[in-house]
Amino acid sequence: MSAVLKDAWNGLLDQAWLVPALLLIGFGLAFAIPEYNLLNKYIQLVLMYIGINIILTVSLNLVNGYMGEFSLAHAGFMAVGAYTAALLTMKVLPVAAYPVLFPLAVLAGGIVAAIMGLIVAVPSFKIRGDYLAIITLAFLMIVKSAIENIDYIGGPRGIPGIKRLTTLPWVFFWTVATVWMIRNFVYSKYGRGVLAIREDEIASDLMSVNTKRVKFLAFMLSSFCAGIAGALFAHLLQFISPRVFDIIKTTDVLIMVYLGGIASIGGSILGATAYTALMEVLRPSTMAALFNWLPDLIFDPLNQYIIQNLGVWRMVIMPLLLVLVMLYWPRGMMGQREFRGFIPRRDRDAYRRINAPVNAPGEKP
Amino acid sequence: MTLLEATQVRHLFGGLCAVADFNLDLQAGQLMGIIGPNGAGKTTIFNLITGVYQATEGSIRFKGTELVGLTPHQITALRIGRTFQNIRLFRDLSALDNVRIAHYAQADYSPLEALLHIGRYRREEQRIIDNSRRLLAIFKLEHLAGEMAKNLPYGLQRRLEIARALAIDPELLLLDEPAAGMNPNEIDQLMEFIQWIRTEFKLTILLIEHQMKLVMGICERIKVLDFGETLAEGPPLAIQNDPKVLEAYLGQESVG
Incomplete structure (x- = not known):
């Protein structure tokens, strides 16, 4: 890009009205698309999954990317949010009040998940790295087997017949709200504390960062958002069971985080969008339609052996993708970088050069 | 006025x-040096003061507040800044962020204000940015504000570490071998520089150093440690001629 174009582009990105304007357009579209059926139902569904996955990815990135821990518990927090919200809408809230009280149910899912986040934050005070990964994995298993053994919430059979209350505008709203909060958190003293912990925990403590408090807050915010995503997910899929929230769900989110790039909100949004879209494309029906033009001689065996088995192949492709990304593309799409528009103006301006008069002795060490 | 007082501090590793029996009486405004051979316990004393280790016995008081039992960030927030023997910057973060992070305790806003970017957040963040840039400017690093700490040359990393320690707004500054890896010319500059920040920031300084030139040149009092025990304490001239010190440093034969 030429310098002039680049200046113009940056100038546009610096406009204070840009983000509110884009959000307004997005909101308008989120309302208009289902109302006037601008896109077919299937695409609408995919859009909602993309939104939910963005929430999951950005929030996991806070712990795994910004803080540099390796948590596997994300699907567990999602399960807690999903079950809490589903039980509220099915057993507690009056049917007539659904449209009004649904956001409260989602919020409740987030809050209960955040409380569970505290439980995972505590071991992180003492241990890091592999050992914390094992503990979070154990947490995930505990959540799963706990749900399986409580008959009141359906045990291993799960909860069928959840009302479909998740709509495109709601997904849009929650995605924007959670991403905005995480971005704000990242660009605050707590977010810088999270980064400092990743770099050197003891040094950050010695630079006055209250590391325990920062970890508490980061884990709670991360699991809060996972809970929100779970609640939306439950009311979109209309059926939840412990099996939905197993290690494979966490792996999905991990891939999106590392594909998009660690410590980047923009990267997480890109990663979640790209991966969700890819997984939809890799469905048998989509692939069959895509390769239909091939001569029958090639298409028939391809269809028979590969395309119709993509459900199984997915389990091969997905972990393989994670391995490949981590080996050959550790920075992902935009690891440790950020879209200019996501960085608060104050932070961007902080790096502009200043030439303040300094009266220190001439040459210093 | 006594700023930092240690009485009968003892620390065991297993x-x-x-x-052993470490005593210290550091007056406000003083510049004191701790010297001693490798393994004498100098850095351990810094770690005891800043709360990285908890003293097995004894008491350390800073302006009357007992430090033993407090966590490092609580102690740092009492305005004790420090640097490290092996530079411990946040390597993958910018020079500016390194300095900004050290403002954590001073940044007076709640998690909710941080989450919504409201209230005191705006004022405090602007103040922190301004102060961080001022510090970088003083240390002639402002043009490198956006550079990752690990990309700075060694000498500038040392400077950035001091700038970061000053972001704590310390009354007491602990310097752990500030002259490590410097040539005689650089040491001269460093001596001038330490004197300058001392008056400019109204600091009390406690430093660990192996370079005798620096210690004898700027310290008002010197404490000599060997194998965890205090050998001698006094003004530079007295230390230079203390037979026990000469023995520890040069070996027994040369004394006789």
Whole structure:
């Protein structure tokens, strides 16, 4: 890009009205698309999954990317949010009040998940790295087997017949709200504390960062958002069971985080969008339609052996993708970088050069 | 006025006594040096003061507040800044962020204000940015504000570490071998520089150093440690001629 174009582009990105304007357009579209059926139902569904996955990815990135821990518990927090919200809408809230009280149910899912986040934050005070990964994995298993053994919430059979209350505008709203909060958190003293912990925990403590408090807050915010995503997910899929929230769900989110790039909100949004879209494309029906033009001689065996088995192949492709990304593309799409528009103006301006008069002795060490 | 006072501090690593019967009386405004051979327990004393280790016995008081039992960030927030023997910057973060992070305790806003970017957040963040840039400017690093700490040359990393320690707004500054890896010319500059920040920031300084030129040149009092025990304490001239010190440093034969 030429310098002039680049200046113009940056100038546009610096406009204070840009983000509110884009959000307004997005909101308008989120309302208009289902109302006037601008896109077919299937695409609408995919859009909602993309939104939910963005929430999951950005929030996991806070712990795994910004803080540099390796948590596997994300699907567990999602399960807690999903079950809490589903039980509220099915057993507690009056049917007539659904449209009004649904956001409260989602919020409740987030809050209960955040409380569970505290439980995972505590071991992180003492241990890091592999050992914390094992503990979070154990947490995930505990959540799963706990749900399986409580008959009141359906045990291993799960909860069928959840009302479909998740709509495109709601997904849009929650995605924007959670991403905005995480971005704000990242660009605050707590977010810088999270980064400092990743770099050197003891040094950050010695630079006055209250590391325990920062970890508490980061884990709670991360699991809060996972809970929100779970609640939306439950009311979109209309059926939840412990099996939905197993290690494979966490792996999905991990891939999106590392594909998009660690410590980047923009990267997480890109990663979640790209991966969700890819997984939809890799469905048998989509692939069959895509390769239909091939001569029958090639298409028939391809269809028979590969395309119709993509459900199984997915389990091969997905972990393989994670391995490949981590080996050959550790920075992902935009690891440790950020879209200019996501960085608060104050932070961007902080790096502009200043030439303040300094009266220190001439040459210093 | 006594700023930092240590009485009968003792620290054990398992069965090994790293520091024994350590006493310190550091007056406000003083510049004191701690010297001693490798393994004498100098850095352990810094770690005891800043709360990285908890003293096995004894008491350390800063302006009357007992430090033993407090966590490092609580102690740092009392305005004690420090640097490290092996530079411990946040390597993958910008020079500016390194300095900004050290403002954590001073940044007076709640998690909710941080989450919504409201209230005191705006004022405090602007103040922190301004102060961080001022510090970088003083240390002639402002043009490198956006550079990752690990990309700075060694000398500038040392400077950035001091700038970061000053972001704490310390009354007491602990410097752990500030002259490590410097040539005689650089040491001269460093001496001038330490004197300058001392008056400019109204600091009390406690430093650990192996370079005798620096210690004898700027310290008002010197404490000599060996195997965790205090050998001698006094003004530079007295230390230079103390037979016990000469013995520890040069070996027994040369004394006789």
